[in-house]
Amino acid sequence: xxxxxxxxxxxxxxxxxxxxxxxxxxxxxxxxxxxxxxxxxxxxxxxxxxxxxxxxxxxxxxxxxxxxxxxxxxxxxxxxxxxxxxxxxxxxxxxxxxxxxxxxxxxxxxxxxxxxxxxxxxxxxxxxxxxxxxxxxxxxxxxxxxxxxxxxxxxxxxxxxxxxxxxxxxxxxxxxxxxxxxxxxxxxxxxxxxxxxxxxxxxxxxxxxxxxxxxxxxxxxxxxxxxxxxxxxxxxxxxxxxxxxxxxxxxxxxxxxxxxxxxxxxxxxxxxxxxxxxxxxxxxxxxxxxxxxxxxxx
Ligand SMILES: [Zn+2]
Numbered sequence: 001x002x003x004x005x006x007x008x009x010x011x012x013x014x015x016x017x018x019x020x021x022x023x024x025x026x027x028x029x030x031x032x033x034x035x036x037x038x039x040x041x042x043x044x045x046x047x048x049x050x051x052x053x054x055x056x057x058x059x060x061x062x063x064x065x066x067x068x069x070x071x072x073x074x075x076x077x078x079x080x081x082x083x084x085x086x087x088x089x090x091x092x093x094x095x096x097x098x099x100x101x102x103x104x105x106x107x108x109x110x111x112x113x114x115x116x117x118x119x120x121x122x123x124x125x126x127x128x129x130x131x132x133x134x135x136x137x138x139x140x141x142x143x144x145x146x147x148x149x150x151x152x153x154x155x156x157x158x159x160x161x162x163x164x165x166x167x168x169x170x171x172x173x174x175x176x177x178x179x180x181x182x183x184x185x186x187x188x189x190x191x192x193x194x195x196x197x198x199x200x201x202x203x204x205x206x207x208x209x210x211x212x213x214x215x216x217x218x219x220x221x222x223x224x225x226x227x228x229x230x231x232x233x234x235x236x237x238x239x240x241x242x243x244x245x246x247x248x249x250x251x252x253x254x255x256x257x258x259x260x261x262x263x264x265x266x267x268x269x270x271x272x273x274x275x276x277x278x279x280x281x282x283x284x285x286x287x288x289x290x291x292x293x294x295x296x297x298x
Contacts, residue, residue, distance in 0.1 A: 001281060002125045002248075004088040006030040008117035012093075013108070015100025018062070018074055021204030024096040026078075028112060031089040033123040036246065037082055039065065039072045042095045051079055053244040053267040059260040061202070062098075063241055073098045076240030076260065077187075081109035083243035084178035087118055088125055104186035104210040105225075106236055110179050124281035128247035132276050136265040141257045143238070143266045148252035153238060155255045157231045161190070162217060167231035173239065182239070184225050185232035188212035191220070238263045245270040247279070 012027035031038065037051035049055055049066040057071055058064040064073035078099050082090060092099075102108040134145040154170040171177055189203070189211050197203040207213075212229065213220045226232055238255055241263030247270070255262070270277075 002127075003120040004033050004123050004125045005086050005118045005120055006033075006089040007087060007113070008119045011112050011116040013100070013112060015102050015108075016205040016210070017096055017098040018101040018205045018210065019098055019202050020096065022096065024094060024098065024100040026100055027093040028116060029091040029093065030119075031091050033089060033121040035089045037079060037087075037089070037243075038091050039075070040091055040093045041070060041072065041097070042093050044070055051075065051244060052246055053264065053271050056244065056264045056268070059264055061197075061260075063244075063260045063264060065244075071097055074101060075099055076237050077102075077106040078109050078240070079243045080178075080236050080240030081106040081113060081183065083239055083248075084173060084182070085110060085113045085118070085175050087113060089121065101187075101205060101210045104188075104212070105233070106183040106240075110183045126247055127250055127280045128245070128270065128274070129278050129280055130249065130251035130270075131278065132273070134266065134269050134273060136269055137258070137262045141259075141262060142255070143258050143262045144254045145249075145266065145270070146252040146254065148250060151249050151251060151253070153235050153253045153255070155231050155235050155238065156257065157234055158257055159230070161214060163214065163219060164230050167228045169228060169231050169235065171235065178239070181226075182232055182236050185229045185236055186210070186212050186225065187233055188214065188230055191215045234258065242267050242270075250280075 007028055007030045010029050014023050014025055017024045039049040041047045047070045049072055055065040057067055062074040063076045064071050065075055066072055130145045131147050136143050151173040153173060156168040158166045191213060194203055194206060208221050241260055244267040
């Protein structure tokens, strides 16, 4: 049996909001079993927003949850850290409408979770085993979930840039592989897009301190953390976005040129297809079912 976990202690930090450029207080707190991840806006009378697929709002450049003036954006890196480090229940307090960008990766959030520690709770963790393929998107951009013994991600990016081009990585997701190989991968942006966003008053906090910045030919930062840091970061994004389905997943997640829109569409698709996929409370050995429904999609 795997029991749900929450944080052992409170922990807080201050970072910069990517879009506002202003300081943001971030505090992580323990929460009751079965409560999931809840954002609490201290600057909005403690208004709360649940981290779930039905709360997804804007998905351009980052994932935003909530509606009206009670929203929280850039949630995906912090959610990925909770999801992959095995924290099921927590309250995230913020005094601004966005999670601080930190260094553009999830490394700081993993560090905070490690510093706070985690404790098992009284309820078992529900695992959703994907037994029928699910797909969102089409043409050249899609996300697919296939049956698998464990959570595993294969991601392909293809950018028209000499330093990126096509990159594909497959990685089984455990807290160890996440911490070492995915969490440190930073977000990235192209100089031409950043200039356009700045005109609109966005990414005012963006800099080489919290993103890989590329011009037409090269990376403007000193170095990359991985030769294929770009595709690793997309894996970080998809894990945070898929966590909004509300279950630990046993599935092979395959993404071709995805983004927050497709990732969150899949989180919603998982919610709407729960009747087809068994919910388990342990990691028992599993024999793939016979028959056409477990076959890969054409
Ligand atoms: Zn990201």
